[in-house]
Amino acid sequence: MGNINILPPNIQNMIAAGEVIERPANVLKELIENSLDAGADEIFAEIEGGGQILVLVQDNGSGMDKEDLLLAVKRHATSKIRNRDDLFSIKSFGFRGEALPSIGAVSHMKICTKKEDADFGYSLEIKYGKQGDLSICALNRGTKVEVRDLFLQIPARLKFLKSTPVESKRCEEVFYKIALCHTDKKFHLKRDGKERFKFSKDQDIISRIKHIWPEELVNNLQSVNYRIGDISVSGYVCDPKYSQARGDRIIFYVNNRPVKDRILLKALKQAYSGMILSKEYPAGILFLKISPDFVDVNVHPAKIEVRFKDESLVFSALYRGVKSAIEKKYFESPYPEEKIQDKPKKYLSQALAEYRAEEKKGFGLDILEKDYVVSHIDISEKETIEESDEDTEFIYLGQIEDTYLIVKDREGKLIILDQHAVHERILYERYSDKKFRSTQKLLIPIKVKLPEDRDKNFANELNHLGFEFAINDDSILISTIPAYLTGPEAEEIIKEYINSDKDNVDSLIKMISCKKAIKANTRLERGEAKELIKQWLRCKDKEFCPHGRPTSLYFSRKELDRMFKR
Numbered sequence: 001m002g003n004i005n006i007l008p009p010n011i012q013n014m015i016a017a018g019e020v021i022e023r024p025a026n027v028l029k030e031l032i033e034n035s036l037d038a039g040a041d042e043i044f045a046e047i048e049g050g051g052q053i054l055v056l057v058q059d060n061g062s063g064m065d066k067e068d069l070l071l072a073v074k075r076h077a078t079s080k081i082r083n084r085d086d087l088f089s090i091k092s093f094g095f096r097g098e099a100l101p102s103i104g105a106v107s108h109m110k111i112c113t114k115k116e117d118a119d120f121g122y123s124l125e126i127k128y129g130k131q132g133d134l135s136i137c138a139l140n141r142g143t144k145v146e147v148r149d150l151f152l153q154i155p156a157r158l159k160f161l162k163s164t165p166v167e168s169k170r171c172e173e174v175f176y177k178i179a180l181c182h183t184d185k186k187f188h189l190k191r192d193g194k195e196r197f198k199f200s201k202d203q204d205i206i207s208r209i210k211h212i213w214p215e216e217l218v219n220n221l222q223s224v225n226y227r228i229g230d231i232s233v234s235g236y237v238c239d240p241k242y243s244q245a246r247g248d249r250i251i252f253y254v255n256n257r258p259v260k261d262r263i264l265l266k267a268l269k270q271a272y273s274g275m276i277l278s279k280e281y282p283a284g285i286l287f288l289k290i291s292p293d294f295v296d297v298n299v300h301p302a303k304i305e306v307r308f309k310d311e312s313l314v315f316s317a318l319y320r321g322v323k324s325a326i327e328k329k330y331f332e333s334p335y336p337e338e339k340i341q342d343k344p345k346k347y348l349s350q351a352l353a354e355y356r357a358e359e360k361k362g363f364g365l366d367i368l369e370k371d372y373v374v375s376h377i378d379i380s381e382k383e384t385i386e387e388s389d390e391d392t393e394f395i396y397l398g399q400i401e402d403t404y405l406i407v408k409d410r411e412g413k414l415i416i417l418d419q420h421a422v423h424e425r426i427l428y429e430r431y432s433d434k435k436f437r438s439t440q441k442l443l444i445p446i447k448v449k450l451p452e453d454r455d456k457n458f459a460n461e462l463n464h465l466g467f468e469f470a471i472n473d474d475s476i477l478i479s480t481i482p483a484y485l486t487g488p489e490a491e492e493i494i495k496e497y498i499n500s501d502k503d504n505v506d507s508l509i510k511m512i513s514c515k516k517a518i519k520a521n522t523r524l525e526r527g528e529a530k531e532l533i534k535q536w537l538r539c540k541d542k543e544f545c546p547h548g549r550p551t552s553l554y555f556s557r558k559e560l561d562r563m564f565k566r
């Protein structure tokens with residue numbers, strides 16, 4: 001007899017619950033998401049004792065029949081996906097089929113549910129994993145789930161809960177974050193018997209936020225509306241003067257799911273840099289829409305974190321969207337100084353027109369490719385990017401011809417950087433680094449035809465960078481590519497590589513770096529340029545691009561004097 005045995009289902013559920021249900025707010029979130037998935041447009045929720053005593057959610061959704069109710073509380077039972085393909089195009093909030101059994105394992109849960117056309121509803125109770133009998137209950141159409149005494153019989157979990165007010169606040173946050181992105185639906189929340197939020201159907205987002213944030217802050221929000229490639233950003237951000245010490249008035253949504261994300265937060269803070277202190281946070285509610293292929297929501301059991309395929313593109317989209325919203329406001333309201341000098345109004349509208357023209361030139365959709373290229377300034381993990389100029393040895397002065405960056409160093413030397421060469425150098429060193437070898441599997445492999453006389457040695461080199469592939473006589477089929485490339489980029493690079501006479505990894509890396517680097521004639525935002533310079537300063541071999549062209553030209557005082565024939 002061996003030592004291994006399969007855990008009984010109630011223990012399995014308890015372990016799963018540890019991942020999905022950490023605190024009452026998770027219960028509330030899972031239940032509301034189920035109601036939304038069931039097509040409800042009226043959702044009533046109630047919490048007591050921070051949600052530890054009670055979390056209740058009632059909806060007017062589809063309801064369940066008897067058979068489905070019994071299945072719903074089993075693990076991996078879901079009505080939302082059926083096959084592998086569904087998993088890659090998830091449109092519902094739930095899909096893991098874990099929430100109800102997990103909640104049932106760690107609480108006393110009662111579900112009442114009725115389909116519209118059924119004669120009566122059914123109810124089912126589960127007490128800490130023990131399922132009771134099905135019985136009949138009176139209910140209109142929809143579902144009501146009551147979760148009582150969460151973790152009461154599991155002291156180890158109970159002791160991790162914070163105070164009742166803190167847990168209540170977390171429940172409220174979960175509730176309003178969902179309510180703010182479903183303005184077509186009615187939402188009520190009661191806390192300890194008192195009405196907390198009462199949102200009526202079709203009440204717009206601004207009037208909903210007024211119940212959550214201070215009215216003055218809400219009245220001064222700037223709207224954001226921006227598109228870059230396939231990503232759109234919309235929402236509202238605050239006037240810099242309403243910045244605060246805590247980041248709790250920052251709400252992000254990705255494809256209508258509330259998420260917490262480090263990249264988005266960085267981009268938002270960066271857009272405000274220079275306008276608020278680096279310790280402060282702005283307020284904002286921002287909706288990102290991005291093709292589901294470019295974002296993975298399945299990475300986190302509680303589904304509050306996402307992973308973006310192209311983090312730098314997402315960073316750029318949010319940064320630019322927010323930045324242009326704040327700056328628009330800046331241009332539209334006359335500066336106090338101008339009032340004093342009584343400058344004609346025309347000046348302002350002219351400035352605004354110029355600014356808009358510039359903006360169009362810099363970020364317009366007509367130059368889509370350019371937009372993509374700009375976005376590839378990678379933001380590496382642990383950097384803080386809200387440093388002031390004084391923290392670096394270089395001081396960025398500006399960009400000319402959308403191609404060269406003008407910089408002054410500590411000693412006052414003038415330096416001109418070629419933005420493409422600089423970025424190429426950064427990427428070359430990064431991609432040459434073995435630490436940078438994470439890969440992604442392609443859903444649809446890339447097929448590239450091989451030139452007839454191509455020596456197959458090149459294939460070993462693809463291995464080094466993390467490509468996985470199969471070769472036959474006339475083509476190569478690539479199934480895995482480095483994580484920093486998109487499918488189309490990989491295809492283009494492989495084609496070019498195979499059709500060249502190169503067969504070493506170094507030239508492949510050079511090719512990739514050149515492809516991915518910002519091109520000349522690309523306007524860079526201040527923050528982007530500074531980030532680029534900072535990363536360049538960390539390069540081992542700063543002076544030349546991987547092809548041997550200079551990245552930078554230096555002019556000392558002496559040289560300038562000489563050129564001016566002083």
Ligand code: ADP
Pocket residue numbers: 030034035038059061062063064072073077078079080093094095096097098099100101142143
């Ligand atoms: P998931 O949401 O991941 O499918 P859950 O454990 O949350 O898993 O729910 C299991 C199933 O129970 C759902 O797929 C759905 O069919 C059904 N269900 C849960 N809540 C409701 C509800 N409020 N109304 C109707 N059906 C529901």
Ligand code: MG
Pocket residue numbers: 030033034093094095097099100
């Ligand atoms: Mg669910």
